[in-house]
Amino acid sequence: MVRTGGVLCAALALLLAGGTLIYNPPARLASLDAPTLTEELGSTTSGQQLLALAGSPICGVDFYYIEYYTVGAKNETATASGALMVPTGSSPPCTGPRPIVLYAHGTTAAKTYNIANIADSTNPAYSESALVAAVFAANGYIVVAPNYAGYDISSLPYHPFLNGSQQSKDMTDALTAARAALPNTFTPGTTDGGQLFVTGYSEGGYVAMATVKAMTAAGQTVTASAPMSGPYALEAFGDAVFLGSVNIASTEFAPLITTSYQEAYGNLYTEPTDIYEPQFAPSMFELLPSDTPIDTLYANGTLPETALFSNSTPNATTYPQLPPQLVALLAIPSNPVFAIGFGTPNLITNDYRVSYALDAVTNPDGAVMAPPSVALAATPQNTLRIALKTNDIRDGSFWAPSGPMLMCGGDQDPTVFFPLDTGTMATYWAGLPAGLITVLDVNAAPTANDPFAPLQLAFQEDIASILASSGEVGVAESYHTTVAPFCTVAARSFFSQF
Amino acid sequence: MRKTIITAAAAALGLAAPLVQADDGSDLNNDVRLGLYYVHYAASADNITGPYSPPCPPDCLNLRLEDLETPYFAYVRRLSTHFLVEVAGGWPPLTRTVGRGPATLGSVPYNGQVIATARWIAPTALFEYQFFDDTAALRPYFGVGVNYTDFYSRQSTAAGDAVTGGPTSVALPSSWGPAATIGVAYRIAPRWHAYASYNYAYVHSRLTADTAGFIHTTDINFNPRALVISIGYAF
Numbered sequence: 001m002v003r004t005g006g007v008l009c010a011a012l013a014l015l016l017a018g019g020t021l022i023y024n025p026p027a028r029l030a031s032l033d034a035p036t037l038t039e040e041l042g043s044t045t046s047g048q049q050l051l052a053l054a055g056s057p058i059c060g061v062d063f064y065y066i067e068y069y070t071v072g073a074k075n076e077t078a079t080a081s082g083a084l085m086v087p088t089g090s091s092p093p094c095t096g097p098r099p100i101v102l103y104a105h106g107t108t109a110a111k112t113y114n115i116a117n118i119a120d121s122t123n124p125a126y127s128e129s130a131l132v133a134a135v136f137a138a139n140g141y142i143v144v145a146p147n148y149a150g151y152d153i154s155s156l157p158y159h160p161f162l163n164g165s166q167q168s169k170d171m172t173d174a175l176t177a178a179r180a181a182l183p184n185t186f187t188p189g190t191t192d193g194g195q196l197f198v199t200g201y202s203e204g205g206y207v208a209m210a211t212v213k214a215m216t217a218a219g220q221t222v223t224a225s226a227p228m229s230g231p232y233a234l235e236a237f238g239d240a241v242f243l244g245s246v247n248i249a250s251t252e253f254a255p256l257i258t259t260s261y262q263e264a265y266g267n268l269y270t271e272p273t274d275i276y277e278p279q280f281a282p283s284m285f286e287l288l289p290s291d292t293p294i295d296t297l298y299a300n301g302t303l304p305e306t307a308l309f310s311n312s313t314p315n316a317t318t319y320p321q322l323p324p325q326l327v328a329l330l331a332i333p334s335n336p337v338f339a340i341g342f343g344t345p346n347l348i349t350n351d352y353r354v355s356y357a358l359d360a361v362t363n364p365d366g367a368v369m370a371p372p373s374v375a376l377a378a379t380p381q382n383t384l385r386i387a388l389k390t391n392d393i394r395d396g397s398f399w400a401p402s403g404p405m406l407m408c409g410g411d412q413d414p415t416v417f418f419p420l421d422t423g424t425m426a427t428y429w430a431g432l433p434a435g436l437i438t439v440l441d442v443n444a445a446p447t448a449n450d451p452f453a454p455l456q457l458a459f460q461e462d463i464a465s466i467l468a469s470s471g472e473v474g475v476a477e478s479y480h481t482t483v484a485p486f487c488t489v490a491a492r493s494f495f496s497q498f
Numbered sequence: 499m500r501k502t503i504i505t506a507a508a509a510a511l512g513l514a515a516p517l518v519q520a521d522d523g524s525d526l527n528n529d530v531r532l533g534l535y536y537v538h539y540a541a542s543a544d545n546i547t548g549p550y551s552p553p554c555p556p557d558c559l560n561l562r563l564e565d566l567e568t569p570y571f572a573y574v575r576r577l578s579t580h581f582l583v584e585v586a587g588g589w590p591p592l593t594r595t596v597g598r599g600p601a602t603l604g605s606v607p608y609n610g611q612v613i614a615t616a617r618w619i620a621p622t623a624l625f626e627y628q629f630f631d632d633t634a635a636l637r638p639y640f641g642v643g644v645n646y647t648d649f650y651s652r653q654s655t656a657a658g659d660a661v662t663g664g665p666t667s668v669a670l671p672s673s674w675g676p677a678a679t680i681g682v683a684y685r686i687a688p689r690w691h692a693y694a695s696y697n698y699a700y701v702h703s704r705l706t707a708d709t710a711g712f713i714h715t716t717d718i719n720f721n722p723r724a725l726v727i728s729i730g731y732a733f
Binding site: 027029031032033064067186 | 550552553602603604605606660662663664709710711712
């Protein structure tokens with residue numbers, strides 16, 4: 001009996017193992033041949049811009065929906081879903097052994113995010129699904145893109161946002177599941193060609209880099225990678241925000257990251273009011289991702305739209321323990337974009353901000369307090385800072401990707417700071433052999449013979465156009481998303497060398 | 499001797515008459531009939547619903563059923579000059595379900611594609627009234643009763659799998675419903691009649707298609723209307 005039970009437990013564990021495909025063959029949600037995909041993309045202005053940038057599809061694309069087992073932040077078994085995009089058509093680049101692109105998507109507040117669902121233009125993942133399909137799958141790459149645990153049909157009741165360990169497992173589990181599904185698609189002749197490229201944007205940029213780090217540590221081969229606009233240097237990024245450089249969309253990121261780390265480590269707070277203002281605290285833990293559109297959460301007062309911190313900033317009277325330099329750092333910044341993050345009602349209490357900031361100056365991150373040092377804080381005390389350090393790509397002993405990596409972004413990005421994140425990682429890897437790390441700033445002036453020059457010029461034309469029509473505020477609000485297609489096309493160009 | 503041989507041969511062919519019979523056939527209480535069903539489905543179905551169905555409107559997914567022909571057979575018990583009980587059935591036909599809606603879903607053909615097939619066995623019991631007496635050459639009749647339809651060998655076709663996104667299992671529960679017939683019998687000989695009838699049965703079911711855990715459903719009213727041409731032999 002005991003033996004039987006043991007066998008059953010072992011069988012169950014095998015069935016629920018990370019990367020196990022729940023339905024095989026997976027369901028194909030859409031099949032678009034190249035002309036139909038071109039027509040679909042050409043039906044919207046943004047799609048026409050994407051076609052102009054990515055080029056007309058060479059292949060059709062079949063969109064499969066994969067469901068698989070992975071783990072949560074506490075290593076608990078969880079289900080998750082994602083997309084397997086398979087190129088179709090008879091042209092040589094569209095069939096036979098093909099390279100795989102493992103793609104990680106950007107931050108979303110929408111619980112229903114499903115990057116496999118290209119057929120529904122109201123789906124919150126539609127534009128990213130179209131981008132990835134047009135750039136990669138329509139050009140002969142098999143694409144594997146998890147929705148992440150905590151989204152869509154996932155059994156996990158929270159999303160392990162910026163949790164490098166969990167999210168890299170989610171990525172590799174999605175890859176394992178997709179590889180198992182490939183022979184059972186409508187085009188079984190399209191197979192894994194052996195090349196693996198890892199990329200992603202924003203949160204996905206971080207996830208892509210964390211995945212490369214995890215796969216490198218496990219001795220697994222990544223042909224090349226292209227993390228884009230990601231918050232890689234998490235501790236430095238957090239310090240910059242708390243010290244006044246408040247990024248665009250910070251009030252969306254805050255509940256995602258505090259819930260993620262509270263679930264993972266259990267020590268971020270005893271009560272949500274330890275971090276959040278009382279009027280917002282009760283709903284913060286389970287707020288995001290949500291079935292309610294984030295604009296509705298802003299409109300009904302559940303979440304402040306921009307005011308992460310109070311516009312009554314800490315001063316020597318209210319916080320006598322603060323040194324004058326820190327009082328100055330905590331004041332509303334002169335940069336108008338950062339100043340948007342201050343107001344009333346605000347999300348995070350002054351008490352918590354002061355606590356974090358004191359730790360940031362007492363146990364400094366070199367990238368913030370002493371550049372060009374990129375050293376992490378030796379002994380942070382604030383539990384959020386400890387969590388950020390744990391998940392910072394620099395954490396642990398020095399590592400480097402074994403395959404070439406392109407880091408792409410825009411240096412004026414007010415959502416994820418390019419100099420602090422990409423710049424810090426570039427410095428971290430400065431001693432590596434030439435050619436292993438390539439940095440592309442789409443906002444930089446093109447140099448002679450730069451293969452990315454056309455993309456840089458096109459991006460800068462787009463930004464100039466937005467500035468002319470919507471002003472600086474419009475640029476600030478759309479800069480991060482405007483960078484995405486340019487970097488994604490740059491990633492494809494980079495991958496095509498291998 | 500010659501007469502005996504002929505009688506034996508007729509009996510062997512199943513055409514033998516009772517040794518004593520009435521000329522009007524009034525003592526022949528059993529009748530077997532063979533013929534052909536010409537089935538027309540005036541089917542109506544709700545638009546298909548389920549995950550990842552395209553927005554409806556404009557791209558509403560619906561179904562229709564192809565008309566078919568299949569052999570008909572029945573046993574009829576004569577209760578009196580005017581009243582009969584008929585138990586009818588047909589050779590289980592292959593019913594083809596055809597997509598009705600947008601020409602394509604993405605690049606996958608939909609409208610006009612045979613997306614599923616099923617066979618059904620549909621015995622019908624009818625209580626019938628015949629006009630006139632047994633000597634009449636033409637006897638109109640009508641009847642009402644009950645139909646049971648059981649669907650089996652339900653399969654999604656390759657075209658159906660392409661539409662739904664993969665191998666799909668189809669469920670179609672059996673149906674009970676009222677049935678009716680109206681027809682006319684033509685007396686060829688005391689034992690032989692030709693029949694023509696128009697038949698209706700209420701057949702309703704809920705189609706459920708399961709593709710990798712995605713369930714799509716639609717309620718279908720099959721509305722089969724069948725013209726039956728048959729020959730009957732009474733004994």
